[in-house]
């Protein structure tokens with residue numbers, strides 16, 4: 328018998344930084360095509376899929392390149408970076424035969440339609456992939472928080488954080504070789520240990536909405552599908 332997906336509706340947070348692949352900046356073609364192939368594989372299972380993509384491959388408000396800038400201005404630039412990534416992702420999905428709609432939290436009507444919750448729900452019910460661009464639309468936040476927020480708004484069963492590391496560790500594994508990976512961890516423990524894999528606002532929002540998060544590697548082949556099938560992969564953050 329064909330195995331079924333563990334979820335009906337999910338919010339996938341894709342790392343903007345991972346989009347660079349081995350490049351120093353921007354969008355690596357082979358990398359975005361591989362991400363889209365992963366998305367196509369899970370979409371074929373019949374799940375309803377919404378995506379938030381980060382902007383770290385182009386600009387972050389707290390990046391060295393923003394030093395001395397007004398923080399809110401820099402953050403708006405970061406949000407615009409996520410619009411570019413969202414458009415690139417939706418177009419790559421179009422080329423792969425997946426119908427996607429980009430909805431922006433910041434009005435740029437000539438470029439992309441605005442985020443309107445009932446419309447987003449309609450697209451999901453129609454089987455379209457919805458890409459939420461421009462984060463929350465507010466400075467001083469991140470796309471992780473946007474993923475938590477939109478995930479809660481659309482009634483997703485889980486937020487899937489696809490990033491460059493394969494889970495939540497006791498410390499940043501890129502800085503501490505003694506860091507150990509958790510297979511599960513509670514929101515309260517992640518917050519009290521100040522684990523930086525996601526920002527505290529995202530953790531707190533998901534905790535309060537009882538919305539679990541799965542952190543896993545976007546670089547590891549097949550990991551997204553294993554997560555969707557409910558198999559042992561990455562780290563589950565739970566209430």
Ligand SMILES: Nc1ncnc2c1ncn2[C@@H]1O[C@H](COP(=O)(O)OP(=O)(O)OP(=O)(O)O)[C@@H](O)[C@H]1O
Nearest residue numbers: 342343344381383490495496498499501522523524
């Ligand atoms: N305790 C931890 N466990 C795992 N990763 C951690 C931890 N603390 C810090 N990190 C770092 O967090 C990074 C992932 O989060 P980050 O928000 O920087 O990236 P992203 O979400 O993948 O990118 P973007 O913001 O561009 O979408 C990892 O690459 C890792 O270096």
Ligand SMILES: O=c1ccn([C@@H]2O[C@H](COP(=O)(O)O)[C@@H](O)[C@H]2O)c(=O)[nH]1
Nearest residue numbers: 381382387388402405406462463469470
């Ligand atoms: O709600 C939001 C989301 C994002 N930003 C700014 O954009 C960049 C890029 O997002 P990442 O999550 O870091 O990939 C972020 O650093 C912020 O500067 C925002 O202000 N509000």
